[in-house]
Amino acid sequence: MIKRYLSISILVLLFTVTVSIKGASFQGATNIPESWTITYQEDFEDPTSGWYVGENDTVRWSYVEGKYEISVECAERMFWHNVGTEWLLIDFAVEVETQVVEGKGDFGILFRYQDRDNFYLLALSTEKKYSIWRKRAGQRHARWGPWYPLVDWTDIEDFDPTAINKLTLVAQGSQFHFFINGVLIAEFSDETFGVGDVALFVGTFEEPKITVRFDNIIIREDVKFRKQASEDEDYWPVIFGQGKIPPFEVEIAEPGTISRRSFSYKEMTQDLYPTSIVETEVTFRDEGEAWILFGYLDRENYYYASVDEQGHCRIVRVTDGEPQELAQEKLKRSLKGRAHIRLSLRPTAANLWVEEEQVLQEVRVDYRGGKIGLGAAFTSLLAESIVFANFKVRMPLDLFEKQFLIKGLYDDALSLESRGEIEPALRCLERSLSLLAEIPWDSWRWEILNRMAVLYIAQGDLRSCVQMLSQSLSTAQRLRHSLRIATVHLDLGFYCRALGNFEEAIHHYQEAIAIELPAACPSYPDPKWIRAEALLRLGAIYSYLKEEDLKTTYLCKAINYLESLWVAEPKSDEDKHNNALVAYALGQSWFQLGIYVASIQYFSAAYEGLRGSSDPDDIVRSISSLEHIGLCYYEMGAYRKAFTTFSEALNLYRSRHESRVNEIILLM
Incomplete structure (x- = not known):
C-alpha cells in the first residue's frame, strides 16, 4: 500500500515512540477515566446542527439518513472536517461510528490538530489495515515526506470497513490507546503534540472514489483540568515536544583549515505567541555554550538565553546581527554532564533556571513573537558536542486557543485566496487581525497585514493597500527589523506613486535608502537591491516631474548599485x-x-x-x-x-x- 501526500519534504529526527499491538479486550472497556465528562456530542439527526454542507469537483459534504457523509471524487487526496468544539483538547477520549459506503481509500481521526502541518492521524483502510502517523512542519521522512509513521500499515483481524464500526481513541499526556468496537488495537506513546483539535477525515489512494459516513460522535475530557491549564504554569499543556535531538557539533569548513562554523542552530517551532515556558536537558561533553533561541525572526534578529559548561548564563538580544547582552550571571558550579534548563517567557520579561536555581530573574525584553529554537556555540576547535534532549514548549491553554484561532483564520484566508475568493479571504484576515488588537504578537501581525495588502492589490484597492502597509511599517518598527522596515518603505513608495502622491512616494524611497541595513538574509531582498530599487524609482519620479538633475543623480547611483549585483561568471x-x-x-x-x-x-x-x-x-x-x-x-x-x-x-x-x-x- 502506498501512502499519498508526498508533496512536502521534511527532516526525520529521532523521536521516542513506543508502540505495542494488541488484539484483546482492554480491561473489558476502553480505558476512559470515570471522572471525565461528555463535553461534545453529535448524532447528525438534525441537518442544521452546524456541520458544513457543500460540494465541488473533488469532494461532497452532506447529511445522509441521520449520518454525516464525506465523499471524495479524486485520486490521492484527503479532506477533513474539524469536530467543532469551541475549545482545544488536552486529555480526552473521542468515540465515533464509521461505515464505508463505497470505493477504496482510508478514513479515520485527526487528533491533537494544531494546524494543517502539525497533527496526528489515525487511519483505517478499506484493505482492512490501520496506521498512525505524525505530521510535523520542518521534518522529512526519507520515504513518506512530511509523514512519520508511528505505526505503519498493520492488518486488523475480523474488521469489515463496510459495516458500522465504533472507533475509540483515548489520549492522556503522551500515552494513546486505540480501540475498534471495544477491542484494543494499539497503544502507543509520542510526546510531540500535547494539545489540539479533533477532526474526521476521508482520503483516496490511486482510485478516485470513496464515500464514508460518520455517526454518534462523543468527546469526553477532564473539565477541571482545563482551568488549571490556563492559570497554573505547572499545568500548562505541551504545545510541542521532542525527546531525542541530533547533537550539535563543531563543523570544520574545509579539511586542512582552521576555519569552522562556531555556531549552529535549529528552529524547533513555528511562530508562537510571546508567552511560554521552554524546557530542555543539555549535556556538555566539552567546552561550549547551549542556547535557547526565542523571538526568532531570521538569522539576524532573535533573542537567546545561553548556559555554558562553566556555569555562565546570559540573555542576549541580536538585532540586525549585532548582539546586545541584557543580563549575565554565573552559577556556583560547573555543568559537566547533564543539566536541566527552564526558560519562562513573557512579552516584557524572561526568567532562566538551571536545575532548581533561578539564575536570571525578570530580565527586561521586548518579545513580540517569533520562533523558538536550539543552538550551540563552541569555544574550541577540539570541542566534541552539545546534546539536547527532552525539549518541550508549554503555553497557557487559553492563549494557545487564541493563537489556534488566529492562525486558523489565516490558513482559511490562504485557501480562499487560492480559489480566487478574495472578499471572503479578506474577511478572515480582518477577523484574525481584530483578535490581535490588544496582543503584542507583532511577528504574526506583520504576516496578516502584508497578506491583506496583497489582497487589496488584487482588488485594485490601492488606498486600502497603503493603509495596510502603513500599519505593517509601524509593526516592523516595533520589531526593530530594518530589512522589513526598508522593504515596506519600498512598497509604500510604489503604491503612493501609483496613487499620484509623489511627495509621499519620494519620502518613502528616501527612507528606504537612508536605513542602515545588515548583511543579506534569506527570505528578504539583498540590501543592495533595496537601495537600487529605491534609487531607480526616485529617478523615474524625477524624470516624470522634469527635474533632470535629480533624475540623473539618482539613476546613476542606481546603475552603480545594480552593476555591483551582477555575477561576472x-x-x-x-x-x-x-x-x-x-x-x-x-x-x-x-x-x-x-x-x-x-x-x-x-x-x-x-x-x-x-x-x-x-x-x-x-x-x-x-x-x-x-x-x-x-x-x-x-x-x-x-x-x-x-x-x-x-x-x-x-x-x-x-x-x-x-x-x-x-x-x-x-x-x-
Whole structure:
C-alpha cells in the first residue's frame, strides 16, 4: 500500500515512540477515566446542527439518513472536517461510528490538530489495515515526506470497513490507546503534540472514489483540568515536544583549515505567541555554550538565553546581527554532564533556571513573537558536542486557543485566496487581525497585514493597500527589523506613486535608502537591491516631474548599485536568474536616461534570461522587456522595428498576460 501526500519534504529526527499491538479486550472497556465528562456530542439527526454542507469537483459534504457523509471524487487526496468544539483538547477520549459506503481509500481521526502541518492521524483502510502517523512542519521522512509513521500499515483481524464500526481513541499526556468496537488495537506513546483539535477525515489512494459516513460522535475530557491549564504554569499543556535531538557539533569548513562554523542552530517551532515556558536537558561533553533561541525572526534578529559548561548564563538580544547582552550571571558550579534548563517567557520579561536555581530573574525584553529554537556555540576547535534532549514548549491553554484561532483564520484566508475568493479571504484576515488588537504578537501581525495588502492589490484597492502597509511599517518598527522596515518603505513608495502622491512616494524611497541595513538574509531582498530599487524609482519620479538633475543623480547611483549585483561568471541557475533581474533593472535605468542603445542591450539580456520562467512576475518582466525594446526603437525613430517588437510582445501578452493587451495595442 502506498501512502499519498508526498508533496512536502521534511527532516526525520529521532523521536521516542513506543508502540505495542494488541488484539484483546482492554480491561473489558476502553480505558476512559470515570471522572471525565461528555463535553461534545453529535448524532447528525438534525441537518442544521452546524456541520458544513457543500460540494465541488473533488469532494461532497452532506447529511445522509441521520449520518454525516464525506465523499471524495479524486485520486490521492484527503479532506477533513474539524469536530467543532469551541475549545482545544488536552486529555480526552473521542468515540465515533464509521461505515464505508463505497470505493477504496482510508478514513479515520485527526487528533491533537494544531494546524494543517502539525497533527496526528489515525487511519483505517478499506484493505482492512490501520496506521498512525505524525505530521510535523520542518521534518522529512526519507520515504513518506512530511509523514512519520508511528505505526505503519498493520492488518486488523475480523474488521469489515463496510459495516458500522465504533472507533475509540483515548489520549492522556503522551500515552494513546486505540480501540475498534471495544477491542484494543494499539497503544502507543509520542510526546510531540500535547494539545489540539479533533477532526474526521476521508482520503483516496490511486482510485478516485470513496464515500464514508460518520455517526454518534462523543468527546469526553477532564473539565477541571482545563482551568488549571490556563492559570497554573505547572499545568500548562505541551504545545510541542521532542525527546531525542541530533547533537550539535563543531563543523570544520574545509579539511586542512582552521576555519569552522562556531555556531549552529535549529528552529524547533513555528511562530508562537510571546508567552511560554521552554524546557530542555543539555549535556556538555566539552567546552561550549547551549542556547535557547526565542523571538526568532531570521538569522539576524532573535533573542537567546545561553548556559555554558562553566556555569555562565546570559540573555542576549541580536538585532540586525549585532548582539546586545541584557543580563549575565554565573552559577556556583560547573555543568559537566547533564543539566536541566527552564526558560519562562513573557512579552516584557524572561526568567532562566538551571536545575532548581533561578539564575536570571525578570530580565527586561521586548518579545513580540517569533520562533523558538536550539543552538550551540563552541569555544574550541577540539570541542566534541552539545546534546539536547527532552525539549518541550508549554503555553497557557487559553492563549494557545487564541493563537489556534488566529492562525486558523489565516490558513482559511490562504485557501480562499487560492480559489480566487478574495472578499471572503479578506474577511478572515480582518477577523484574525481584530483578535490581535490588544496582543503584542507583532511577528504574526506583520504576516496578516502584508497578506491583506496583497489582497487589496488584487482588488485594485490601492488606498486600502497603503493603509495596510502603513500599519505593517509601524509593526516592523516595533520589531526593530530594518530589512522589513526598508522593504515596506519600498512598497509604500510604489503604491503612493501609483496613487499620484509623489511627495509621499519620494519620502518613502528616501527612507528606504537612508536605513542602515545588515548583511543579506534569506527570505528578504539583498540590501543592495533595496537601495537600487529605491534609487531607480526616485529617478523615474524625477524624470516624470522634469527635474533632470535629480533624475540623473539618482539613476546613476542606481546603475552603480545594480552593476555591483551582477555575477561576472554565473554558474548556478540562481546566478543566471539574478543577472536577468539586474539586466531588467539596468534596462529601465538607461531607458530613463535616454541611452536607448544600452537599454536595448540590457532588456534583450533580460528577455532571454526570463522568457522560460513560469513565475508570474518573471513572465511580466520578460514580455515587458520586449515592450521596452519597442519603445526604445520608437524613440530612436526606428518605427518598423518598434512595430515588429510591439507585435511580438502583443502575441505573448495574449497568450500569457491578457490584462496588458489593450495597453500594447495603444502603443502600436
